[in-house]
Amino acid sequence: MKVPMRWLRELVATDLSADQLAERLTLAGLEVENIERIGAHWDNIFVGVVERVEPHPNADRLVLATVNAGIHRLTVVTGAPNIATGQKVALALAGAKLYDGHSAEPKLVTLKPATIRGIRSEGMVCSEKELGLSDEHEGILVLDADAPIGLPLRDYLGDEVLDLAITPNRVDAFSIVGIAREVAALTGAPLRLPDLASLEGPGDPSLVTVEATDLCARFVAVALEGIQVGPSPWWLRRRLQLAGFRSINNVVDVTNYVMVEWGQPQHAFDRNRLRGGRLVVRRAHPGEELETLDHVRRSLSSEMLVIADTERAVGIAGVMGGLESEITEETRAVLLETANFDMRSIRRTARTLRLRTEASARFERGLDPNLGWVAACRAVYLLTQLIPTCRVVAVFDHYPSPRRPRRIDLDRNELPRLLGVDFPDSDVEAVFHRLGFTTQIRQQGGRTIWTVEVPTYRSDVTIAADLVEEVARIIGYDTLPETLPVGRTVPVEIDPELRLIRQLQNGLVAAGLHEVITYPMVDDAALRALSTHGDVVPERLGWYRRPVEDFVRARNPIRPEWSIMRPSLVPTLLQNAAEQLKFNDVVAIFETGKVYVPRGRDELPDERRAVGCLLAGMDAPRDLYHQPRPVDFFDLKGVVETVLARLGARDLTFRPLTHPTLQPGRTAEILLRDRSIGILGEVLVTVAERFGIPWHHRVVVAEFDLPTLLEIGLEPVTIRPLSRYQPIEQDFAVVVDEGVPAADVAAAIEAGAGPLAVVVRLFDVYRGPAIPEGKKSLAFRVVLSAPDRAVSDEELQRIRDRIEQQVRRRVKGALRR
């Protein structure tokens, strides 16, 4: 909403500067986003009168104009085709800053005296473009005849325009009058509302028939004759221009002017082009069409409200008029519509047609129906001022249930109860009165209660809390003290899942992974890409299962790629890795996001916290000390084991797994106490390739499910007492068949070593000449320690024997001597 200060000051006589007003309005809830300063750079430009125009002796297209601007009187060379003796013009003297009239981009240049075809020109008469008013450069700007000669142009034409962001509740502030009322309330400056014509109503019911009474609370129709359509006077055009409107002609300009001034949209029909000369307010007929003022032919639906003549739609109510009945130079009779339409209906129509206009923007906020009459009177006043022959021939007002001012009770204790600070009664009442509210005070049951009557234009004020806000914002939110809440304290517990997420994040960061957050949406193609052949959405998506019915789908996705709430973190991590590998040799990332598992069709999905980890490319960057190698399964396994162990999942086991996304033989299910909590594996190169990861990169992913982890339960850390005795370190090399899992051998050793084994660590896997074909040798270091004694040679021998036994029995292995 653009508010020119000169216009505003006409309605409210405030001494405050534009900046001061902007500050006050902003704090009170009407945010001024910008102040445009028109003419701030207009030094050395004055209002002048053209006294004489003579031909240029040396050029056919140029003339010499003598311009009198009071103390300055000079002859300038100009090519303006529209210059004429007697015109008031803007005369720029040397040193003035003007926009280059021939430059496409705004470019300020300083005017210098010049000799044009042999004639010295000390100044210039300016076009609108040169002054920065518009792009108009066809001719010079001609000012109103009463412009005072010699006045600096800045004083005559300069202005400041406040650009306000109006919140959706304040439809009243969508007008100069509304802002003026607000300024009056904030500053106490007197309000001077614009002059109105007086109309007699309801008058002639033949002018309009309201059929859709449910969508049209009020319809004021004024029939005018003696219309002469022409350009608007400069002041009117200028004001509309500053408010962001283009000037069309005097009749249309008046309707726009009234809309800007009062917030009430109007529409003027050429009455002679209305069949039957009258209007009908109805819903559109099925299949009805209308070419609107913007030259677009639009199909209407039967939910849309239209203004029609006796035969066809001539306007889309509250949105845009029809082209055929628009005001033209031939228009002699006008039917002026000032109506109040249902906000929801207008909103739907504008949305369906993708046609949001200045009018619809106002209607869809819910206009005050009482505004209709005032706006009609204002338009008639302006039309009769501009067109002396114009006269009202008929008026009709459809307004079956007039809106009355609302009365709201406000307990005076509500102010301190909500605000935490109290104001004297007189201050509170003064605020209400300045806002145009009336008050009555009464005592009831020992309480003081104000009954406040709120004018209908403040439709946003409906309850006591609204009145409290009015008091607070007019007195100023800055007067509120800063306190901390008193009262009962609330015990603050930490949600176990949130705590676990933080721990996981910390652990994975310590393990060298970077946290990413990805858009949690994918599409069918991304899910199909997870399968071995890329043709179907696989049964297993990361750790999760494909839902039986369908995924959680958006009805109106932003982009097709983001249409499904992801069922696993794996696809978005792979997408991310593909991007990362373009810029980085080392990709080590994780995400602690949600996956969305559908339940019923009208039920909310199960939003499960998952953790996804991905390593790709090299293990670490090349530096002085490190020769990089490609990452593999064991890099990520180590991360997962270490971090989960530190969360209390100390007895993880890994079991080979067949998975549609992951490479057979390099994939495992992660189990905690025999329950599956996640998966870990190297991504099939064919799958990775579908995500845009080149074949030569190795990609390892893991995904695990937090609710399952919490369900199984994590063990607290238990501390072993320290032994004073020197531990014994013993190495055991076990020869087993190639196919025996290392974990089984380790388990056999642990079983044999018994409780004294504090460490059992695999440190070598050997295949070679010393070992038979089809076998391998696994070397373990075992650290034995007893809390209360040194482990004796006899004990050691017994343990050796037991380990040998267990290894033989469990994995058919033999100890190497």
Add this chain to the structure above:
Amino acid sequence: MEIERIRALRERALRELAEASTQEQLATWHARYLGRRGEITLLLRGLGSLAPEERPMIGRAANDLKEELQQAYVRQETAVRERELAARIAAETIDVTLPGRTPRIGTLHPVTQMIRDVTNIFAHLGFQVVEGPEVEYGYYAFDALNIPPEHPARDVWDTIFIESEHEEIVLRPHTSPMQIRVMERRQPPIRVVVPGRCYRYEAVDATHEWHFHQIEGLAVDERITMADLKGTLAEFARQLFGRERRVRFRCDFFPFVEPGVDFAIDCMFCRGEGCRVCGDSGWIEILGAGMVHPQVLRNVGYDPERYTGWAFGMGVERLVMLTYGVPDIRYFYQGDLRFLQQFDRIVP
């Protein structure tokens, strides 16, 4: 006789000690002469087998020798250690400007970092951190929050809807639905903060994302006032952005609060003078807030005559952008490690 042997022993021991030029040789020497089975030790132990009249003299000589050798040993050891140290220092000088061996530590996403910073502040002010569903019923996202069906925020243009049959299901466009869920589940006093992802049907540019994070706050009790809201938010802002911050409350509109507030701090880049970051206003808007609307309290079965409350909601990405000068909101979810690795502070 014995005296001769002792003299010979002394000479040999001192010669060998003088020849011991490493700590290892010294240890060997020490074991040979002064150790548990060293020659001096054995000599002293053998005194018992001497004739009684020889014992005092030989004994004294042996003890003197032990004393002497011990002192000589300490001197020699000191010299050897000093020499070895000097040699080591000379040999091991390095270029200390060579890079260190860097431990590979990851980074937390800046949004996670900011959520932790903010929720830590509120946790210390007595607020519990809770989270809620991102896929949400229209009732919680709008109706219960006093956003009627014709309100702009409900337009299909602003909200991403989820396919459903009868119920309206949306991707929550703000964290405010959790106000309702928390109040439905509990009774006052309530003090919670709710971080989480939100979604809007919005074109993406340098300052707009369709997927972003908010942190919601809610306090409900008897005698909770707007002055408390101001004090709490001021304390929060000063903990996050510096003690010297000035704060500004201005009137604003959100359907689920009344009175409504826009909360700003003075611009920390220009200290309120006006610059590009604050759009020349001197103020940076941080969040929207207000007193919980009586209708919202009624919607969860609270008596608005008895309870009052306030709520606030802030955009996390915006806080990060302000704190670190991030120029483009799209950086957050492109997952570019070149961006993420810059947030390498250790987060409390």
